[in-house]
Amino acid sequence: MSIERSGAEILVESLVAKGVEFVFGYPGGAVLPIYDALFGENRIRHILVRHEAGAAHAAEGYARATGKPGVVLVTSGPGATNAVTGIADAFMDSIPMVVITGQVPTGLIGTDAFQEADTVGITRHCTKHNYLVKDASELAAIVDEAFHIATAGRPGPVVIDIPKDVQISLAHWTGRAPQRRTRYAPQTSAPAADIAEAVAMIAAAERPIFYTGGGIINAGPMASRLLRELQVLTGAPVTSTLMGLGAFPAADPAWLGMLGMHGTYEANMAMNKADLIIALGARFDDRVTGRLDAFAPYSRKIHVDIDRASINKTVRVDLPIIGDCAIVLEQMIATWLAAGHGKANLANWYEQIAGWRARNSLAYPDRGAEIMPQKAIERLYALTRDRDPVISTEVGQHQMWAAQYFHFDSPNKWLTSGGLGTMGYGLPAAIGAQAGLPDALVIDIAGDASIQMNIQELGTATQYRLPVKVFVLNNEWMGMVRQWQELTYESRYSNSYSDSLPDFVKLAEAYGWKGIRITSMDDLDAGIQAMIDHPGPVFVDCLVVKEANCYPMIPSGAAHTDMILYGDEVAGTMDDAAKALV
């Protein structure tokens, strides 16, 4: 059956065919035909955000929490440019996302028309791929390929820019996407010889460590299960990047905590002293490696990644394995069992690790009735863990504290902006996650500065009755900026004070949320409990110790062994070369 449909209708049908449940968007002139096609459409739910950045982050949160690609719909010009931060964020963190942008009519492209922007040009280097659709007859095949590209291999955002005339013009719609040649087919499984070599290296190692990343989460829940299986077989301890938290259960004795700039002492020391690092879906980011020439100097390295360009980018490895983490882990387990390897005796290694653990690197001082932010996260974790919550964050100190003191035992529960480090990510991401998981307890752990970057999205949660919780660690500072200024600019706090903060409780109430303020340890637990118990959206303004710092910390450009812990009194200045490091 072939009938004539408008480009806009073909788009909507194609999205339905792809199983899209939610579109996060904001209308405007150049997408009016698509919005008209969505009118009364009950197979797709449109979530109207308050700013296009919110749409992109909501789609990211939805994707991260559900494992399905997020879909964004915005208009041309400012609609598209406002979404760019979220697109760049998804690109850095490998989040599958399809972004549909309206464009001025084909005949007006290039004339500086009203609300015209070169969306394809602007997003070229922050998308996995992008399209400008010239003809409605191409649309179905493009949507089909866009979803394939967004989700296959290393996931990422794909932009489809559709001029308004293409949305209106008619084309044949056959009921399904025409077959496009499959030009994108990333390698997913590894050669048996590489797997055998990797397994032999693991079996022979005396001080092995798994260094896992977001790739495990992206490879699906099966990859996390297989990681556990391989860990049990090999006995090697596990650390993870920020993006990989939840892939390995934090409750497991082999768990070392997060590594890197604000990682635990034991994780960083173990990376430094290991004789074999098995990197799984992690990319040796500068936050993880610290000073490169001092990074893991005694180890051989196996690097499993689906993106060949991640191999040897910053750290040279001994054995690169290109493939999907789940498939490669399955291959490794099968080869390990077939080779008859037993669990190696790692007693000495674990003894060394126990010594590092004894430093208790996450310890922090007690301030009596005043709430240490670390304590707030610990209590939040203790009181919500039985609900298996989904946690999103903004970016800054609170994000690192959440990573350190909130513990994850399963994947897809932790939504954070790791690569791009986007303040304002957490609230819309929580909204997206809540849309996809209506029964989950979804909490955005935020800071007083970050939350204001997309605070307009409070209205979105209200409109769709999404019971998200926002838990602000309010220290009246851009805390991480303040911390760096304290440590490296002799406490010259240039523009990092959060002046003129709104009354968050009143603000929340103005949006129809419940507002709760927590001011002392005496009402911390009760406040958190009230937040959990309220069926609707809740904004918690938790006033914490203002000058608390986030430790452990490896200063930018320092080695894993140069960690600063709480109680180390540090201050001072850096030479210009060190200041130039991010």
Next chain:
Amino acid sequence: MTPPRRSFDLPGPERTHTMNTETAEAQERHVLTITVDNEAGILAKIAGLFTARGYNIDSLTVADITDNHEVSRITIVTHGPPSIIDQIRAQLERLVPVHKVVDLTELGPYIERELALIKVAGTGNFRVEALRVADIFRAKVVDTTTSSFVFELTGSPDKIDTFVALMKELGLVEVGRTGVVGMVRGNQAA
């Protein structure tokens, strides 16, 4: 009383090490051929990739090579340490419209050719000598006036460099070069 404080001992750049600034690795010149879907923006995407990641482009040529104009071949001459050359290949290969990246320098014996138009003005002995040198280089005269020649010369970039250097003494006015195209030797496609 202020507690005792220690200051950071952070490394200056001479102690830091990244592969991008590594000087120990020798620079190598590589000729890459890239077959791509001939779609809008692909050249911008590839050129932009080089700019964004700080890779070098010494020359870049592109033209479509199929009857239906669906596939183009891009030849890029680049230089950098081997680790960066490897990154360039990997980064190119992950672009969706890129079918294949071939490093001719890595692959083995190959030919590279470039075409140049060289305008020389002069009279008398200069003019005679220019024509004589052109003959030795097997350059063709494609335009002439009584006081000038335009030579067409095809060859390796070295040969063209040498010719242009000689013409500087003989009234060189203008040079246009296409950049390199390359192909592996033998009876197989790369």
